[in-house]
Amino acid sequence: MVSATLTKFSDLDGQAPFNGCQENFKQPDGIGKNTGRKQRLSAHDVLFYEGDKAERLYEVLRGVMMLYKLLPDGRRQVVYILREGDMLGFSNREFFDCTAEALTEVELQVFESREISTSPMMQHYVNRCLLSQMETLHEHTVLLGRxxxxxxxxxxxxxxxxxxxxxxxxxxxxxxxxxxxxxxxxxxxxxxxxxxxxxxxxxxxxxxxxxxxxxxxxxxxxxxxxxxxxxxxxxxxxx
Amino acid sequence: MVSATLTKFSDLDGQAPFNGCQENFKQPDGIGKNTGRKQRLSAHDVLFYEGDKAERLYEVLRGVMMLYKLLPDGRRQVVYILREGDMLGFSNREFFDCTAEALTEVELQVFESREISTSPMMQHYVNRCLLSQMETLHEHTVLLGRxxxxxxxxxxxxxxxxxxxxxxxxxxxxxxxxxxxxxxxxxxxxxxxxxxxxxxxxxxxxxxxxxxxxxxxxxxxxxxxxxxxxxxxxxxxxx
DNA sequence: CGCCACCTTGAGTTTACTCAAGTTTTGTGG
DNA sequence: CCACAAAACTTGAGTAAACTCAAGGTGGCG
Missing domain, CATH: 1.10.10.10 (Winged helix-like DNA-binding domain superfamily/Winged helix DNA-binding domain)
Structure with missing residues (x-):
């Protein structure tokens, strides 16, 4: 077991213990086993659209993004704001349920979905991220409803x-x-x-x-x- | 690999392939390895309160439940409705972020949290459940916001x-x-x-x-x- | 049969929305 | 660096949707 405290998904090498999700950011950009692809976006670039095939996960290394959904008449609801350390690109179905757009300049770490599903370590990390996002969504539900x-x-x-x-x-x-x-x-x-x-x-x-x-x-x-x-x-x- | 199509968490025995989450319900009550505890609730019984220590997961075998949050002045927002096949009791922190209350008579399957975290199979199942709940929450966010x-x-x-x-x-x-x-x-x-x-x-x-x-x-x-x-x-x- | 909880309906009010200017800021080219 | 245009933001006036408060109705159960 590695004893270092790692806080980014991109730092995980399959052995590090979980230590949070968007909770603190002491590490330099991910340089673990996942030396994979990075991607840059300008403000207002769309990373993926609702309905696009869901094949990759992303970690926000720098910048701010949003997930939103549109109603057919054009009404828009932003459902989530993603900041440094947050992950996006999860999907239960084959397709994304939201559009992902950059609010600022953004730098992303890109992961192929199968990289995730074959690593129990990453599974576990993704799990914690989902739980963290779920709590945020619950809070936001109260805000919108009441x-x-x-x-x-x-x-x-x-x-x-x-x-x-x-x-x-x-x-x-x-x-x-x-x-x-x-x-x-x-x-x-x-x-x-x-x-x-x-x-x-x-x-x-x-x-x-x-x-x-x-x-x-x-x-x-x-x-x-x-x-x-x-x-x-x-x-x-x-x- | 077992080839049978199992659809309930309580049916999982660590080998069955994932096949959805609250998507269809063809199986009798869970009788797999998890012969563990069942719990019954009457309508309006509270299973756990926001702030309670999070130590168990539950699967709704029968009935309907809700998760809600309260504001200090008494305003209430129901954040999720749970039906047969749904799971609840997830938490990122040590404590629940919502109160869980039965809307009808309910029968639950109870899991100790560590049962889950030691089984990659269950991890994976929980993951799919979370993703499914997340999509529902996104939809509900649009409803509340727009x-x-x-x-x-x-x-x-x-x-x-x-x-x-x-x-x-x-x-x-x-x-x-x-x-x-x-x-x-x-x-x-x-x-x-x-x-x-x-x-x-x-x-x-x-x-x-x-x-x-x-x-x-x-x-x-x-x-x-x-x-x-x-x-x-x-x-x-x-x- | 009557009570209690739950639901419905009405009247008036409030909050946030729509529509319409007008102003400020930002970005671009001279 | 300034002038201009475009985008973003602010403010006001009037409106509409949903809320509050209040009364009355309905249904389920002892």
């Missing part, structure tokens, strides 16, 4: 602040210390709206409201400085 | 009609033949509302509207006769 626009946007902003708002919420770090953070949205207002089940105008209005209330400062459209993390957290509906 | 009340209720009704409305939609079976089906809801209006992200009044009004339009007949509150499956299907937003 939260107000203000709660949705606040929850979204909190999801961009590591170690806050969730199970492992550390609270304001220390009395007197500034409780702030600048986050990169990596998404347009329309993409945020399609993720949160709102319209672009509603997202814009909520952001303006948070700005007026002095909880955030919009720096570059794509970059928001949260001036009071705890204040935003109180608006998520989870406290 | 569909109207009428579309949500119609989609819910269609989900109770096997082989219709989804990927393998066969369409109206034959010209002239009646396109009808009686479905058991197995849920109160409140539970349906909490699943569809609506209020009980809205669910009730939509059902009344479908009744008025002659698409369904309500037989026993819990039992709905769909008199025009294709008509309901047209209202799901997916055609």
């Amino acid at each position: 939260k107000s626009a203000l709660e949705r946007v606040s929850t979204f902003l909190m999801s961009l602040v590591p170690n806050r708002g969730g199970h492992g919420c550390s609270g304001p770090i220390e009395e007197g210390k500034p409780d702030t953070k600048t986050v990169a949205l990596s998404m347009t207002r329309q993409e945020i709206a399609d993720y949160l089940g709102l319209t672009i105008e509603t997202v814009s209005r909520v952001i303006s409201q948070l700005k007026r209330r002095g909880l955030i400062k919009v720096e570059k459209q794509d970059s928001i400085h949260i001036t009071n993390i705890c204040g935003i957290c109180q608006l998520t509906g989870m406290h | 569909k109207s009340a009428l579309e949500r209720v119609s989609t819910f009704l269609m989900s109770l009609v096997p082989n219709r409305g989804g990927h393998g939609c066969s369409g109206p079976i034959e010209e002239g033949k009646p396109d009808t089906k009686t479905v058991a809801l197995s849920m109160t209006r409140q539970e349906i509302a909490d699943y569809l992200g609506l209020t009980i009044e809205t669910v009730s009004r939509v059902i009344s509207q479908l009744k008025r339009r002659g698409l369904i007949k309500v037989e026993k509150q819990d039992s709905i006769h769909i008199t025009n499956i294709c008509g309901i299907c047209q209202l799901t937003g997916m055609h």
